[in-house]
Amino acid sequence: MSRSLLLVLLIYGLVLAGLITLRGELLVLALPLLLYLGASLVYRPSAVHLSVDRRLDASRVIEGQPVRVTLSITNLGAPLENLQIGEVIPSGLRVIEGETRVVGALGADEGVELAYTVAGPRGLYGFSDVRVSAGDTFDLQTEQIVERSGGRVFVLPQVEKLSRAMIRPRRTRIFAGLVPARRGGPGVEFFGVREYQSGDSRRWINQRVSARFSGEIYVNEFEQERAVDIGLILDARHSANVLGGDHSLFEKSVQATATLADAFLTGGNRVGLFIYGGSVSWTYPGYGKVQRERILQALARARIQQSPVFEGLDLLPARLFPIRSQLVMVSPLRVDDACDLIRLRARGYRVLLVAPDPVDAEVRLLEGRKGVEVAARIARLERAHLNRRLAQAGVRVLEWRTEVPFQVGVGGVLAQLPLWERGPGR
Template sequence: MGDRDDRAERGGGDRERRTRSQGGLKMTGSWALVASSALLLALAGLVLRNGALLAVALPYLFFSLLPLWATRTRLHIRVKRELEPDHLLGGQAGSMRVELANRGEDLAEVFLTDLLPPGLKTEGDRDYHGSFAAGQVKSLSYTVRGVRGAYAFSGVSVVTGDLLGLRREEKVYPCPRTLVVLPATERLERIKISPRRTRVFAGMIRSRESGAGVEFFGTRGYVPGDPLRHLNWKAGARWDLLITNLFEQERIADVGIILDARSIMEIRIGEDSLFEHSVRAAASLAEYFLGEGNRVGLLVYGNFVEWTVPGYGK
């Protein structure tokens, strides 16, 4: 049996690649039963010198040898996988579609199964059992959900057999794709922080310096050029001076988030994990402060110390 090519190409949301399939020919349990029966009857006939037992063994022997003589199925299947989107949040559902096109001969019975990486939950049709005519296209469509992590899809298993159920041929057509599940985040209310230093750009964090802002910061004597709308008439009447209101300038800041990733943090109660809650909290804080225009850095403290320098983005 020669291996057959399949194709997988990726453009935007799909991938299809020309590669070699993996698998081989296997005899089923039914064949083992028939072959064992033929062997036992033949041995009993020879030992007992009983022609009737030998005659009964002949049909069993014929059927056990039939799969070896029959022409093997020529599998030639093109596989194409589409995943939308390829990045999910924890608990979010993604749509998976696997398209298989039979470029070989008619298959009277075939089992098609998309091989699933452990840890994912699915809803829908991930497998198919039935006939598969030459030129026909079958689609497996289902949704996937998972917790935080990266999930590597390997390929599709194609199993065919003869009409007698004595022989089975299985191939795995590689069709790789990686699904990344990011930690789910929570929507946070306004968080007030007072860093010692802020950056020069306008933001939402009070900088402890006077300037353009909305929060009252103090007063000083009037200086030519001060906006008239900032004059404090009540204080000026008391002191018989022109007094200007000052406001605290709001700027952006560098925010650092520390995640404790030591093994002692992996405390579980049922399906709940303290570490996973910590990851969600860190992700929620990062999303909030980035959304406010700040730079965010992350330090992960575990067996090793890993970090990212503060930066903008998502």
């Protein structure tokens, strides 16, 4: 019950009781309450006219970094004797320090400032509302207003720096990069020997081969290094990511995708991102820092999705990616996904699977329970079989035990090509 209603009921009760019992004392007793109510009517605030301005010291931060928010409220109307202002913090963000509620009296053209620091997990957070309550001195009549002042902050996933990420798709682009292109030309790695042509540097002459053939000179040829098309696919399916007890590997997958995107873009490649699981989330391929930002922002918004349609990987729109390009899938993978990956490989894509290890993560969750060891052994065997099947089909599988950092767990393996992918003819 509101205070004003309680007061009105008391006054009415006293007046009615006084009139019914014909006792003036009861009417007299109602007078101070009536005066109190009257004063609140007299001193109630006129039209509230405020200007609200919200400033954020950063529009993008890495997970764990704080953001300083400053909210300035200026009274553009008549003085307000009783003003209560409450900032609406977007769900997910937590206030580390500072003030989000202010109470006070605000004169005409006077302003008040709220400053606070927030931090939160990966995501896109939009600030919008500020709740304002302006009332009379006795707070019997209040006017509730929601002022709007925009502002948003991207909390991007953490990116680890990889020294090198070696891939070798069959198709390369014409621009220089770091991926061996199976073509002779300027480069670092030895590619072959050819006859000397006018303009070749004398330092390239292969003395041994030239000595075998009198009258002819042979020079070394190097393998060109070029940029490539890379399609990153992040698996956001609920069924693939969520373990027992609502624990999820998705955050690890997002982190791995961000790290890989950063490494590939640093190598001068053209990278696109597709988040698979429900609604279509496709970041068109691009180069450089702007693309890195686009991908990180898409990853910041990425959420686990549950859709019966996208339970399997069979609806993965492979045509989005240039034929014979490199696909990098980040997924804990389900056993029945193998066929779809093998099908991608059969269509000519180079497929690299980075799999946060679900068995290892689940064992850590269930540690100490009866039968976990045996179950883990069976699950690991099943997993090893799945990986072997994929490897036999030409899919490169990198399992990541998520308890160690990505750079430590996968970075080292990723820095060199597997034996079967090395060599100019592969």
